[in-house]
Amino acid sequence: MKRNNVIIGSVGIVATAALFAVSPWRSADSEGTYTQEAFSSLTEKSADDARLWLDRKYLDPETGERISDKKLRQIDAAVSQMEKSRAVTFIEQGPDNIGGRTRAIQVDVTNNDIVWAGGVSGGLFKSLNGANSWDRVDSYELLCSPFISSMAQFTNGTLFVATGSNQEGWGGDGVWYTQDAGQSWTVVPGTASLPSVTEIVAPSNGTTLWLTTTSGLRKWDFGATSLTPVTTGAGGCNSLACSPNGQVIVAAIGSNKTYVSSDFGASFTDKSGSGAGLVPTGSGRIEYAVSHSVNSSGNYSVYAVRTNSNLMGMNVSHDNGNTWSQFIGSSGTPSNLDIYRNQGGYNSIVSVTPQNAEKILVGGIDIWKWEQTANNPPAGGFEKLSQWFLNPSSSKYVHADNHEMKWAGNKLYIGNDGGIGVSYDPEDAFFPANRGYNVTQFYGIAFDKNGGVMGGAQDNGTLHNDHQLSTFLEFTEVSGGDGFQCEISFFNPKVLFTTSQFGSGMRSGDGGTTVDEFVPNPLPAGYDPFGTDGSPNHPFHTNIFLAEYYDLNSEDSVTYIPDANHATGETLLIASLASGDSISYTLTSPLYYDDTLNYTSSLSVLETSIVNEINGQTIFLDLFSWVHLGTSGSGLVPPIVGDSILVDFESGTDTVVVLSLGTYTHYYAQNVALGAVYDMEVDSVIYGVAWNNVTIQDPYQSWYLMYVNANGGELWGTRNALRLSAPDQQWGVIVQGIGGNFGDLDVEFSRDLNNLYITTGGSVITRVDGLGSTYTSSATFMEDAFWHQAGVPSVSTPPNATTKMTFNPGGTIDGIGVNPADADDIVIVTGFGANSIKRSANATSAAPTFTNVGSIAGSSSPGTYDVIIDREDPLILVVGTSSGVFVTEDGGASWEDGSIGFCGTPVYEVRQSWRSWDDGNFRPGEIYVGTFGRGIWSTSSYLSTNDDYNGGNNGTSIEEFDTNLFPYPNPTSASTSLSFELANTSDVTIQVYNLSGRLVKSISKKNLSQGSQVIDIKGADLATGTYIVKMFAGKQQATTKFVKM
Structure with a gap:
């Protein structure tokens, strides 16, 4: 049956080539639409698997065996003599309750x-x-x-x-x-x-x-x-x-x-x-x-x-x-x-x-x-x-x-x-009884654009802290088991990805309130299901990776169908395919919408109806396709009484015998501005009619990857991980033959997603080029990006649009750091040894070369596991090691220990919030480390404010800055602490009012540094009750309240 459609005139405005007013940071922390399903917590992990993974982190490059206790003591002695960093200080992010x-x-x-x-x-x-x-x-x-x-x-x-x-x-x-x-x-x-x-x-x-x-x-x-x-x-x-x-x-x-x-x-x-x-x-x-x-x-x-x-x-x-x-x-x-x-x-x-x-x-x-x-x-x-x-x-x-x-x-x-x-x-x-007892061991960590953190913890699941709980350091569990790598979407921080042992993966669209399994499904025949204990396909340590890019070359698009009239020049926020994200678009032509649409009398047409002799049904013949049955009928249009015809109903084709004929009015309505006519069929009034629409580029792009130990080691990927309503996740294998069986992987993308660097704990780096230029809107996307689709047996044909190459810098590579401003500039770390940090300035070339970066402590250097290159100054490297975090600000010529608060505790992951204020990042430059015994820590030593970009406050005004003013504990029986974020270095005033509006306390602090701050409010002289707190820092203001019990 033909349904109501605009049938005459220009019906669409296509804007895939040019975005007139696109803002990458206008994304709401929208909640997804997931439903809680049962999550089995009745499978305990194997302690032997955890030990094997740790042993892999302590290999002596000279012997290939586990490093000796004697060498570890030499390393400890050397580290203890090193300078403590004056440039970098870390603050504890928690957890204080796990x-x-x-x-x-x-x-x-x-x-x-x-x-x-x-x-x-x-x-x-x-x-x-x-x-x-x-x-x-x-x-x-x-x-x-x-x-x-x-x-x-x-x-x-x-x-x-x-x-x-x-x-x-x-x-x-x-x-x-x-x-x-x-x-x-x-x-x-x-x-x-x-x-x-x-x-x-x-x-x-x-x-x-x-x-x-x-x-x-x-x-x-x-x-x-x-x-x-x-x-x-x-x-x-x-x-x-x-x-x-x-x-x-x-x-x-x-x-x-x-x-x-x-x-x-x-x-x-x-x-x-x-x-x-x-x-x-x-x-x-x-x-x-x-x-x-x-x-x-x-x-x-x-x-x-x-x-x-x-x-x-x-x-x-x-x-x-x-x-x-x-x-x-x-x-x-x-x-x-x-x-x-x-x-x-x-x-x-x-x-x-x-x-x-x-x-x-x-x-x-x-x-x-x-x-x-x-x-x-x-x-x-x-x-x-x-x-x-x-x-x-x-x-x-x-x-x-x-x-x-x-x-x-x-x-x-x-x-x-x-x-x-x-x-x-x-x-x-x-x-x-763990309040304040932060000895949590994190394998992997994640962060969001507001400074929230998440981590996958040994035997304590995946833990999340958006700093909105009862204390600034308190975490809540998102999923159980052993937690490993995890991710938080930058575009929408309510989208979380968690893991547990043997390949189990979960996704949440509502900030962790509910989670659902999120893994390639179905796998090809012969693969063990994800989560199978001891499976050769799924190492104990589960690896996932999320990379996001606001891609102005994106070939994907979204169509906006209006629900109101919009004028030329009006700016719309149009939902991206990525859940919770919006695209700002300024109209070049108007959009028309009728809440109630009445027919235009001059367009009405009298049409033929018939009654079906077989079932007595009245059929408005003009609304269906039909043909005469055989050659025994009249062959006329319209048919006559006695004719047998075949009618193409919505439910399928059926035989109709004409019992009688009649007439009915076929209604139409017109939009004069568009010159468009709307087919109303037999309705003289209809509701909610969009006359035209606009199709625009969707720049919110991502790749989500998951490791499977098959075909020599595979990375499965999807571009739809952040598209919670996507009917098909379109998983596929982006690369095979990368190695790996301990789950000891590191994967890093270039900023534009076009260069992917992979290590699986051997001496080889695999690079995959071109993923950032494959788009799901393409009819050949699956062939362009993947070796084969999930559920389809492997074939020997590689992806059409990507290339794979390998190169061997030497050593046993544990981690990779990619300069977010230069895909050619990468640093690798290779565990223990004097030459365990190497750098390339031509990593995207056909034959990358590497040189040694100055060692942390010569032959007594700690094991190196992960590294970041600072987003603004490539001479700054931050390295996670077997003995904490070490920092160089001169490209490796000298190093300092930045581990005060977690000295000597292993750090397996280091990450930097590298996006700018203009990208919508409220913590630009902040560095996060996941310790294996002292929780998650961060430093704002390299944090930038919006004043550091394009003259200051471009993209996000000071009034829009999220101060995150938060009192803890709350309620309190004594004192409380206020944590907050400063957009700029500033004098700060805290004013405390009772519910009668009387100022009962005022606190002033001079020249507080930009970034995270905490001010204590003494409560001994405050009566029981509720208090309003106002914070003033230049143009930055915020209000909260706390209860004194």
């Missing part, structure tokens, strides 16, 4: 409200209020390794902190102690050269510290100038526990043989073996616990938990470790006693409850309880107390992967991959 992997907790013996905790790569923290809040111990950072493994304390308050890890392979720098509550630190003699000390214990009433070392059990008597070897069996000491008074000490030696002393360490006896009363050997890991007090027989109860990937057995001795009984044998997935979920070598801890020597808590994936109910031999039952996959607000939630348990009376502190957990009664309830 935590991270923790294996060391100590309740202070002098005051149980004081608790110490150490992240495995985040340094030392201290709480003065029983873990309600935490502060970093800054004095520790300046001297000591951030890789904390264990803590112990003497009764006199001397606190010991051990460093190094045999799980992640990070070397330490010994055992440190403080006698003044953390103000100063001293290394225990003889420990600085040890590869790692994974466990220390100290009898609470003694002055002797016991240590595990790779050479065996050692002890240190306070004041001695060296360690004392302890006579046990041959081999290293792997685990250690002691009774509170030091009488009973139990240690794992060599192949985890159990040695016990019941005479305060004077002698040790081998209690391992296959016979009765002994502890079996051969387990990959063994953990011990000793009761807090003697049992009913006057002896200490000692427990041994043996694991490989799962439980091998648990043993108990109720006579000071002299005779042992096994009370449970091996078990694991998929049994009901699945404590470790194939990770028994990674997460294992056991602790005896304070009041009952015959009750223990066992930590693996979750927390379990075992209580003895029978003697001779000891026997009892297990009960699971926690569930890691519940919401953190649940009283049964404890984060997965438990490593530490310490008691303060009946109060239990738990260290796990989620930081700190607390319980006043483990059989009743738990809660996380």
Whole structure:
């Protein structure tokens, strides 16, 4: 059936060639239209996969093996002597509410409200209020390794902190102690050269510290100038526990043989073996616990938990470790006693409850309880107390992967991959306690144009902070699992992309409130589905990449159909195909629209209708195509009674027999200005008629890439990732044969998307040229851009419009940095070694050449993982390393350590917000780093304001600048802090008013620097109530409010 259309005259205004008033920054943070679907959080990752990825980051270029602890200590020594950067200072972006992997907790013996905790790569923290809040111990950072493994304390308050890890392979720098509550630190003699000390214990009433070392059990008597070897069996000491008074000490030696002393360490006896009363050997890991007090027989109860990937057995001795009984044998997935979920070598801890020597808590994936109910031999039952996959607000939630348990009376502190957990009664309830405890480990990070940040965290999912939560540093989880690479759209910051292990990818169109799977679908036959554990197609570390460009050469277009009249010269904001983005366009001709359209009487035509003899239907014959059926009818137009005709209805062609004929009026309306006529069919009035439209260029372009390990390594891509309503995502393989199987990729685009540089952790860089010039509007787009479409078997034909080339700069390439102003200028980093940073000035040529950039610290340089070239000054390089962030402002001739706040913590990703104010970027030049143990940090040291571009304030006026004025905490019972952004260096005035309009407080600050600022408002003299806060900085103004409780 013919529908209402304009049928006469000029019907369209095409404007694909020229945009009269296009503004790239006029994009709204619009929400998409996604629906929440179930996201399974019931699959735990493999700790072995995470370890393999970390090992790949610590390869020695000279040996091809993991770098030695000796070399790591040399690197640490060299870094400690370097100048701290005066040019770059970083500020913490958080999270202050998530935590991270923790294996060391100590309740202070002098005051149980004081608790110490150490992240495995985040340094030392201290709480003065029983873990309600935490502060970093800054004095520790300046001297000591951030890789904390264990803590112990003497009764006199001397606190010991051990460093190094045999799980992640990070070397330490010994055992440190403080006698003044953390103000100063001293290394225990003889420990600085040890590869790692994974466990220390100290009898609470003694002055002797016991240590595990790779050479065996050692002890240190306070004041001695060296360690004392302890006579046990041959081999290293792997685990250690002691009774509170030091009488009973139990240690794992060599192949985890159990040695016990019941005479305060004077002698040790081998209690391992296959016979009765002994502890079996051969387990990959063994953990011990000793009761807090003697049992009913006057002896200490000692427990041994043996694991490989799962439980091998648990043993108990109720006579000071002299005779042992096994009370449970091996078990694991998929049994009901699945404590470790194939990770028994990674997460294992056991602790005896304070009041009952015959009750223990066992930590693996979750927390379990075992209580003895029978003697001779000891026997009892297990009960699971926690569930890691519940919401953190649940009283049964404890984060997965438990490593530490310490008691303060009946109060239990738990260290796990989620930081700190607390319980006043483990059989009743738990809660996380991470406020201020930022030891979160990020693999990858993202940022938005307003300064919001997101990161993919080890065992803590993908976390987002738009600085609109209860504190400036608070994050919220967008998706779970292990988080890896992530992206935030610059054009529309509500569009987020997240990942988890083994190729899982998600997309959100509403700022993270809801997420849906976003991966190439369907994959060709023979590929494992995304998210398949252990799949050869999908490495543990999932890699995605988003690149966006406001492309004035775009061949894509959008058509605007008006819903109102628009005059020549009027400026319209027309929706881009990219969701949430708008194109500013000034009309060169008017657009016409009728809300109510009445027919034009002079155009009405009397037409023929017929009645169908078969079903009695009246048919307005002029509205359909029809032909006579056969040759037996009249053949006339219109037909006559008795004729049989074939009518092409909307539902399909059907036979009609003419029963009778009639007439009807066919209505038309006219737009005189256009000379256009609208076909109204049988309606004399219709509604919502657009007479013409305008088609304009759509400059919002992007490429979204995802790695798949097939055909020698593939990158799949789509240009429709930001087009949330696109019916077809049009995925395809842009390049094959790039290598990679650890998921250790880095991908960087040139600004215009036409040069793509790829490394997969080998010595080769792959460059793909031409992607930025392929557009989805082209009829040959799929052939131009891709090897093959998703779901179509691979063919040998490469893309028509792109080219691939490879070049070999040497080394094992970890990261690439591309100058956003010059695609020829790239820097690569290659891990450890003196010549680990190289630069090319002709990277787009047929044969790029590279030269060495001055090394950070010669042969003792830290491992280099990622790099950025500053957007304005190419002599400025910022490099993420195994020991923090390093900066050069002279092209590599000299380097400074920019890691104050996260010294010594690995940094795997560095990113710069390189777009300008004119591009709509409110943080131009800001640099973000993702640390693996201290969260996300940023620096505004190279931040520019709109005054730095084209005379200042072009594109965005000072009145339009987003100040992001934010009070935290809010509500508050005491003081509050105001965070805000300054567009320019300025004097600042803060005025606080009560609800009666009276000024109750005024604060003035002189010459505050442009960028992020925080001003404290003291609340001691403020009454309970709501307060209005006004901020004035030149022409910049903002208002907010807070509540004093």
